[in-house]
């Protein structure tokens with residue numbers, strides 16, 4: 542892009558807001574232990590925060606029914622839904638476990654966690670079993686920082702070479718209030734600096 546072209550890209554300045562996109566749209570399962578019945582909450586403010594130990598975060602408003610459950614039990618599972626599950630994902634994000642048994646109503650299957658007492662969602666290809674390590678009271682959302690103590694992956698998505706092929710089922714992304722399925726794969730990590738086989742190398 543030329544210097545002249547760069548000067549033509551005009552910007553407007555907005556007040557600070559949560560415009561980061563795309564973000565995931567996941568089904569967080571909680572409860573299923575002690576006095577708490579199992580529940581599902583849709584969460585878009587979820588992220589990876591550390592590789593070693595493997596840690597993630599979810600930001601939850603204290604008024605959510607799930608908030609009290611996660612605070613009391615210190616455990617939750619993050620379940621990655623497929624694009625086909627979009628309606629269910631939305632529904633779990635607009636009704637409360639105070640009024641609905643979301644597992645029963647959606648027909649999703651709670652499966653036992655391997656390291657946590659909270660269930661995972663059988664229909665989701667990938668489930669992260671999480672144990673809360675810290676809660677940060679940021680503002681209207683409180684951030685649960687959690688260690689991923691185990692991951693459960695659907696076996697039918699693992700090919701003969703052991704590769705886990707999530708693309709088969711198609712994941713879901715959330716962009717400024719709208720759901721999207723993922724498009725074509727454009728490359729892999731580091732492909733920008735790797736040579737194509739047979740490419741002519743100019744020195």
Ligand SMILES: Cc1cc2nc3c(=O)[nH]c(=O)nc-3n(C[C@H](O)[C@H](O)[C@H](O)COP(=O)(O)O)c2cc1C
Nearest residue numbers: 583584585586601602605606607634635636637638
């Ligand atoms: C796509 C989507 C993303 C959402 N992300 C969040 C989020 O990150 N944090 C949050 O507190 N609520 C979020 N919500 C709202 C909750 O999912 C919603 O209030 C839900 O009904 C709470 O369920 P519960 O009362 O059973 O816990 C989201 C809703 C939708 C539809």
